[in-house]
Amino acid sequence: MEIGPYIKLHRIQQEMTQAELAEGIVSSAYLSKIENEKTEASPSVISLLCTKLGIQLVxxxxxxxxxxxxxxxxxxxxxxxxxxxxxxxxxxxxxxxxxxxxxxxxxxxxxxxxxxxxxxxxxxxxxxxxxxxxxxxxxxxxxxxxxxxxxxxxNSVASDFDLALRLYNIAEEKLNQIDLSEEEIADLQYTIAVTHSKLRNTLEAIEYAEKAISIFRTTYNFSRCAECHILLGISYRRIKMHDKAIKNYNLAKHLGELKQSKQIIQLTNQNLGYLYSTIGENEKAIANYEEIVNEPELMFLERLTATTSLVKEYYNIQEFDRAQDMADMSMKLLEDAEDQERYQLFYYIMHTYNYAINQEAEKFESLVIDRFIPYLQKHKDYANLVIYANMLADHFEAINRYKESVKYYKLANNTYEELISL
Incomplete structure (x- = not known):
């Protein structure tokens, strides 16, 4: 960095205006030229500016x-x-x-x-x-x-994945102009893969995850390899290549065990559980979710996600007592959460199943129709919208309210079409 931008950086860092820094030394206009490299100031002027900022050059x-x-x-x-x-x-x-x-x-x-x-x-x-x-x-x-x-x-943390991807692509364009370690390059490629996955650009997610993992393998970074395998598992599940998805999840789990990383093992179990659930193998899904719940050092979000998933699985196989036990555990966790708004989705899921298990039809309908479905639509959570629109439609069909049942089956089908077109 040249001296002009260096002075400018320190001035901004100290929240000093150009007029304040220039006072008694040079004009504000001249300081602007120095900072923007439009003129070369004398050593004495530079020395005075640095002294006023309390900095030195060497x-x-x-x-x-x-x-x-x-x-x-x-x-x-x-x-x-x-x-x-x-x-x-x-x-x-x-x-x-x-x-x-x-x-x-x-x-x-x-x-x-x-x-x-x-x-x-x-x-x-x-x-x-x-x-x-x-x-x-x-x-x-x-x-x-x-x-x-x-x-x-x-922007990725802020869930603006389109903008995040554009910024990552600009960063990627700089790679052939700078000298970076292979690990740094792989980290960017993995980050781009994750962003494509968030945008459901599945083939692009696979492409970048494969690029990243090829580097992480050569540097023996097993933790990052595991992260790539999990991402590949998610991608292959989405295109219904379930065998390849399971293979990648198991590779990730094995690497997690080698590194003794509970976080990787838990994340793999969660994703394996979800995959088995989507293909109707409920017992295998439950086994993976239970591994997470039984982990004594489990972090809050992982425990909440696992207990919530178990409520769904037990409910689907009509083990309502066990579903209720997991719902109670989840509700207790939610009560202890510091940031209630952050876990609003879990709040809606748990109350939905709690009302369904206890056959509180009016509360169930009111919550799902008036609050939960609008919440999912607002947050564009199409995957959950399909699930709970179908659940509501099944409920209405079971009590012979066919007109309302058709309405929510139609919502579920239309949402599914939108989901697979993403």
Whole structure:
């Protein structure tokens, strides 16, 4: 990074206007030219501007800072504890501003976007994106690569997958202009594969997952290989190549066991359970879901997802007592959730089955018709909309309300057509 953009970055970082920095040294217009590399200022002017900002151009600790930054960057894409990542960030943040380094600072600021996403601070991530937008014209190609990749990450978390994919594609275009490790390239390819999967671009998801896994195999990164196998399993399930899906899930599970990664094992069991459920092998689905529920160190979301899935399976095979037990467990989990709105879908599912199990027809109809179906339509959750529109149609058919039954069978069929066209 040249001196002009370097000064500009520090000025923005310190929330100082051009007029405030230029006062007593140069005019605001002249400072603007310096920052945007439209003129070459004298060493004395540069020295005065740097002094006012409290920065220096050369520092003997630059190499140390670069090494520490790279260590932290690697932590953001690895299986590190969140508390360790936060602690390292705080140490590095202090070191960076005690000993500012131009190249390291720019990359550090860009990586803050990913950091805030990793620790779940969406608003801070967006604030960082907005703050850096003014600087993008001064980024070199490497900075641009990470800028577009991390902006893509933000939009992916925000569920704007179309925009995320466009940003990832721009990052991908930078690959032939920069020197990146094979792991970094594979990480982008995997991320693109996931985004295609979210958009239900199944063939593209398979293509990019295969690209990523070919690299992760050569670097013996078994955890990332497992993630790719899970994604391939999801993709093959969607195109009804069930044998290939099961093969990939089992490979992922085996790698998870080798790495002793409970997260990978649990995620594989969840996906195997879902696959067996879709092809009508309820007992196998239940066996996989029960493995998750019986895991003592299970995280909240995994436990909630598994118990909810078991309610559905037990209900489908008419084991209503066991379905009720799982529903009660799920409701207890929901009561303990800190962010109730985040788990609204689970709330609707559990109350739907609870009313169905206890034959509370009026409550069942009111919830599904007036609240649950509109919620699914609003969030474009077509897969669940098919399930619960069919469930409602079956209910009306069983009590001889055929006109209403036809209405919801039609909704389920139309939604299914929309789902498979995605």
């Amino acid at each position: 520092n003997e600790t630059d190499e140390v800072i670069r090494e520490k930054c790279q260590e932290w960057f690697d932590m953001l894409s690895s299986e590190y504890d969140t508390e360790d990542i936060i602690q390292k960030y705080q140490e590095l943040n202090q070191l960076m501003y005690d000993n500012p380094s131009a190249d390291s600072l720019a990359m550090f600021e860009v990586h803050k976007v990913r950091y805030f996403l990793v620790i779940g601070e969406m608003e801070k991530a967006l604030s960082q994106i907005n703050k850096l937008t003014e600087m993008t014209g001064t980024f070199d190609t490497l900075h641009q690569f990470y800028w577009y990749k991390f902006k893509g990450n933000y």
